Amino acid sequence: MSRGRSTEAELALHGGRPVRDRLLPYGRQWIDEEDIRAVVGVLRSDWITTGPMVARFEEAFAEYVGARYAVSFSSGTAALHGAAHAAGLSPGDEAITTPLTFCPTANCVLYQGARPVFADVCRDTLTLDPGAIRRHVSPRTKAILPMDYGGQPCDLAEIRALAEQNGLLVIEDACHALGATYQGSKVGSLSHMTVFSFHPVKHVTTGEGGMVTTSDPELRRRLQLFRNHGIDGDGRQRQAEGKWWYEMSALGYNYRLSDIASALGLSQLRKMQYSLSRRREIASRYTAALGALEEVETPMVRPDCESAWHLYVVRLNLERLRVGRGQVVQALRAENIGASVHYTPVPWHPYYQRLGYTKGHWPNAEGAYERIVSLPLFPAMRDKDIEDVILACTKVIHAYRK
Numbered sequence: 520m521s522r523g524r525s526t527e528a529e530l531a532l533h534g535g536r537p538v539r540d541r542l543l544p545y546g547r548q549w550i551d552e553e554d555i556r557a558v559v560g561v562l563r564s565d566w567i568t569t570g571p572m573v574a575r576f577e578e579a580f581a582e583y584v585g586a587r588y589a590v591s592f593s594s595g596t597a598a599l600h601g602a603a604h605a606a607g608l609s610p611g612d613e614a615i616t617t618p619l620t621f622c623p624t625a626n627c628v629l630y631q632g633a634r635p636v637f638a639d640v641c642r643d644t645l646t647l648d649p650g651a652i653r654r655h656v657s658p659r660t661k662a663i664l665p666m667d668y669g670g671q672p673c674d675l676a677e678i679r680a681l682a683e684q685n686g687l688l689v690i691e692d693a694c695h696a697l698g699a700t701y702q703g704s705k706v707g708s709l710s711h712m713t714v715f716s717f718h719p720v721k722h723v724t725t726g727e728g729g730m731v732t733t734s735d736p737e738l739r740r741r742l743q744l745f746r747n748h749g750i751d752g753d754g755r756q757r758q759a760e761g762k763w764w765y766e767m768s769a770l771g772y773n774y775r776l777s778d779i780a781s782a783l784g785l786s787q788l789r790k791m792q793y794s795l796s797r798r799r800e801i802a803s804r805y806t807a808a809l810g811a812l813e814e815v816e817t818p819m820v821r822p823d824c825e826s827a828w829h830l831y832v833v834r835l836n837l838e839r840l841r842v843g844r845g846q847v848v849q850a851l852r853a854e855n856i857g858a859s860v861h862y863t864p865v866p867w868h869p870y871y872q873r874l875g876y877t878k879g880h881w882p883n884a885e886g887a888y889e890r891i892v893s894l895p896l897f898p899a900m901r902d903k904d905i906e907d908v909i910l911a912c913t914k915v916i917h918a919y920r921k
Contacts, residue, residue, distance in 0.1 A: 615656070672706050
C-alpha cells in the first residue's frame with residue numbers, strides 16, 4: 520500500500536464505510552458439538568457437582584502442564600485467592616507483583632490482609648522485571664506474583680532463583696499462558712503454584728473457572744481445604760465410604776468447580792493443540808503485516824519461550840501519529856474491529872488510589888499503557904477475519920500518520 524496519507528473522511532469514524540459489517544470481538548469462546556455432548560452427558564448423570572468429572576479434569580490438566588497436582592476452583596480469581604491463602608499471606612506481609620495486569624492478581628493479596636507491592640515490567644516483554652523485584656524485596660515480603668502477560672512467560676528462572684535466595688513463594692499468574700513454554704518446559708510446572716483461568720476468552724473455558732497447579736503436597740492440601748469450606752473430603756467421597764459426618768478443620772470458602780463445568784473443560788483441553796497452533800498462526804500473520812508499519816511496534820517473544828498468545832498487543836509509536844491511543848481504538852471500533860486495552864495499571868484504579876498508591880513509579884508499565892492496543896485473537900477467527908483486522912489497522916494508521 521502506498522505511504523500516501525488517506526483522508527480522515529474515509530474512516531468509518533468520520534462517515535466512511537467500515538471494513539466489516541459486524542463487530543469482531545477481541546476474544547470469545549469456541550464451543551463445538553463435542554463440548555455440548557460432554558456437558559449433556561453430565562446433566563444426565565448422577566453427579567452435576569463435586570463428582571467424578573472434577574477429579575478427571577484435574578488429573579488431565581496436571582498431566583498436560585507437567586505438574587503433580589491440579590486443584591480446580593470456581594474462577595481464576597478464586598484460584599488466585601486460594602493460592603494467596605496457601606502461601607500463608609496475612610496482615611503485615613507483602614507480595615511483589617506487576618502493575619500491568621487485571622486487578623485480581625493484586626486483589627488476592629488484599630483478600631488476605633497483606634499489601635501488594637508493585638514492581639515495574641521489562642520494557643520489551645511487559646512481564647515483571649526480576650531486577651525491579653529485587654529492589655522491592657523487604658523483610659515483610661512473603662511471595663512474588665509474576666503474570667505471564669499476553670501469554671508470554673516471565674523470566675521464571677530468574678524469579679525462582681530470587682525467591683529461593685529470600686525464602687519466598689512464587690505464585691505465577693498464568694491465566695494468559697496455558698500451553699506456553701519456558702526453556703522447553705510447560706508453564707504450570709515451573710513455579711511453587713501456577714494459576715490458570717477458564718473464562719470464555721481463555722484457551723480452555725468452563726464458563727467461569729480456574730485451576731492451581733503445584734507439585735507440593737502440602738500446598739495442594741491447603742488449596743483443597745480452602746475451596747471446600749475448610750472441610751476434608753467431599754460429599755461424593757463420604758457417600759462412597761458410607762459416612763455421614765464431616766469435619767471443618769480450617770476456615771474456607773465455597774470455591775468448588777462443578778462437574779458440568781469440568782466436563783466442558785476436559786472436552787476443551789483435548790483441543791488445546793489446535794487452539795494453540797491457530798493462535799500462533801494468527802499472531803504470525805499479524806506480525807508479518809503490521810511489522811511493516813513504522814507507526815506500530817509488534818509484540819516481542821523471548822527466544823527461550825513459546826507464547827500461548829492469549830492477547831496480541833501492539834504498541835503505537837505515537838510520535839509518528841497525529842492522534843493518541845484513544846482515537847486509534849475508537850477508529851478501529853468504528854471499523855467493527857473490537858480493539859481493546861490490557862490493562863489500566865492496577866495502582867491507577869480509584870480503590871488503589873484510596874489505599875495510598877500514587878502514579879508515576881513504574882515508567883515501563885505506565886508508558887506502555889499509554890500506547891498499547893489489543894487486537895482480536897481467538898481460534899474461531901476465520902482467515903477473512905484476520906484480513907479484516909490487518910486492513911482496518913492499516914487503514915487507521917495511514918489516516919492518522921504524520
